[in-house]
Amino acid sequence: MRNDTIPQLQAPLTINWAINNSCNFACSHCYSREDTHEELPRDVLYACLEKVARAGVFSVNFGGGEPLLHPQLLEIAAFASGLGLRVSMNSNGWLLDGEKAVALKAAGFTKVGISIDSHIADVHDTFRGVAGSHARALAALGHLQSVGIATSISTVICRINSTTIDELVEMALRHGAGQLNFHNFKCSGLGLANKDDLDLTPDEWKEFYRHALVVKKSVKGLDVSLDDPIIALLGERDAGSLVKGSVCGKLSLNIKANGDMTPCGFIPIVIGNIVRDDLRQVWKDSAVLEKMRNKQPTGKCSGCSKYEDCLGGCTARALALTGDMNSPDPHCWGDDEPSR
Amino acid sequence: MPTIHRNPNVMWREEDDALAEAGDALARGEDAGEIGTAVLFSGGTMLSVNYLGMEIWKLCDNRTVDGIVAELLEQFEVEEDVLRTDVRAFLDELAVKGFIVYAE
Numbered sequence: 001m002r003n004d005t006i007p008q009l010q011a012p013l014t015i016n017w018a019i020n021n022s023c024n025f026a027c028s029h030c031y032s033r034e035d036t037h038e039e040l041p042r043d044v045l046y047a048c049l050e051k052v053a054r055a056g057v058f059s060v061n062f063g064g065g066e067p068l069l070h071p072q073l074l075e076i077a078a079f080a081s082g083l084g085l086r087v088s089m090n091s092n093g094w095l096l097d098g099e100k101a102v103a104l105k106a107a108g109f110t111k112v113g114i115s116i117d118s119h120i121a122d123v124h125d126t127f128r129g130v131a132g133s134h135a136r137a138l139a140a141l142g143h144l145q146s147v148g149i150a151t152s153i154s155t156v157i158c159r160i161n162s163t164t165i166d167e168l169v170e171m172a173l174r175h176g177a178g179q180l181n182f183h184n185f186k187c188s189g190l191g192l193a194n195k196d197d198l199d200l201t202p203d204e205w206k207e208f209y210r211h212a213l214v215v216k217k218s219v220k221g222l223d224v225s226l227d228d229p230i231i232a233l234l235g236e237r238d239a240g241s242l243v244k245g246s247v248c249g250k251l252s253l254n255i256k257a258n259g260d261m262t263p264c265g266f267i268p269i270v271i272g273n274i275v276r277d278d279l280r281q282v283w284k285d286s287a288v289l290e291k292m293r294n295k296q297p298t299g300k301c302s303g304c305s306k307y308e309d310c311l312g313g314c315t316a317r318a319l320a321l322t323g324d325m326n327s328p329d330p331h332c333w334g335d336d337e338p339s340r
Numbered sequence: 341m342p343t344i345h346r347n348p349n350v351m352w353r354e355e356d357d358a359l360a361e362a363g364d365a366l367a368r369g370e371d372a373g374e375i376g377t378a379v380l381f382s383g384g385t386m387l388s389v390n391y392l393g394m395e396i397w398k399l400c401d402n403r404t405v406d407g408i409v410a411e412l413l414e415q416f417e418v419e420e421d422v423l424r425t426d427v428r429a430f431l432d433e434l435a436v437k438g439f440i441v442y443a444e
């Protein structure tokens with residue numbers, strides 16, 4: 001009665017929706033800093049949310065930019081949750097005090113992720129370009145928990161934090177976060193410009209994931225999430241995932257502040273616009289999504305025994321660094337002999 | 341006997357194309373068990389279920405296992421004992437994942 005794989009879904013399960021691109025921070029790995037600053041008027045956004053709910057989407061995760069800088073965030077979220085959509089958000093936490101937490105709860109937010117790059121305040125503050133931001137991010141977690149909103153910490157793994165897994169876990173436990181998301185470094189936007197300073201070598205990724213997987217299995221009371229398909233190379237898959245390779249374009253879709261739809265936040269290919277296009281149609285007919293769902297092994301992937309699970313790793317990263325979605329993930333530490 | 345209740349936090353939807361495909365297969369007298377016709381999603385866990393699984397899921401509304409089996413026997417031509425075993429196994433899996441709760 002339960003199937004191990006899913007057919008092609010008629011609509012995404014989740015939409016990552018960048019409702020604005022304004023930000024009060026200046027992070028070195030930001031992928032959206034150079035994105036459009038055009039934002040949809042509230043009523044147009046409402047119509048788009050109705051469209052998304054009608055298509056059968058389960059949840060909307062607001063991002064940006066910094067969503068709390070959007071003057072109508074609360075109304076928009078309340079409207080979305082009124083349509084039956086589950087509403088969550090990613091924030092840097094700076095503007096999230098006790099009063100705002102109460103308002104977020106009233107607007108229907110069920111979960112909020114706070115971005116924290118290091119367990120060391122100075123390192124985080126320098127990386128984000130704002131003194132005091134670490135303390136406020138941690139305080140935001142407390143405010144959210146006190147009103148009953150589930151919390152997670154989002155950490156983009158890069159050179160400043162890749163060897164501090166234990167410390168990050170300890171920080172997450174101490175501050176009561178339910179989940180710690182280790183996001184793989186994507187090489188998009190400023191992440192690409194700063195790649196040489198921030199990205200790890202394939203061998204360093206291997207070491208990171210080896211350790212992270214051990215911690216993930218042993219830590220209690222915290223869900224450590226690793227969203228990188230190349231962990232298949234260590235014989236692992238994220239439990240609960242029904243799709244192989246990247247989830248982008250298979251379970252989730254990204255919408256930008258001006259309504260443009262892209263497969264994920266890190267692939268800058270516009271496949272439609274939610275204002276004028278039919279979501280289910282784009283989801284079904286987009287040639288770009290089709291290509292992402294039917295990747296073909298090239299180079300060392302061709303002979304790799306993990307291809308079936310890994311599907312060449314992160315499509316966004318392959319595309320950003322090689323121009324070809326089908327290229328092996330540049331983070332892959334698998335050897336170059338196509339005969340494993 | 342405990343009654344069975346869906347966890348209200350679980351989001352679920354039927355997939356129209358897959359449902360039509362399963363309907364066609366059943367009409368031809370073929371097995372549609374491999375066709376996932378619906379998805380259930382909660383707290384990062386997703387399940388794909390087939391036509392029969394979805395019918396069971398829809399019946400998890402304050403019924404007992406016997407009540408669910410009795411309903412299904414009206415819809416499907418299957419051995420009662422086999423069905424009961426399958427229904428129990430499926431419900432237990434849903435309960436372990438927190439998708440349903442048993443209430444006395």
Ligand code: SF4
Nearest residue numbers: 301304307310312332
């Ligand atoms: S060689 Fe390709 S398929 Fe194999 S682990 Fe590396 S990226 Fe994945």
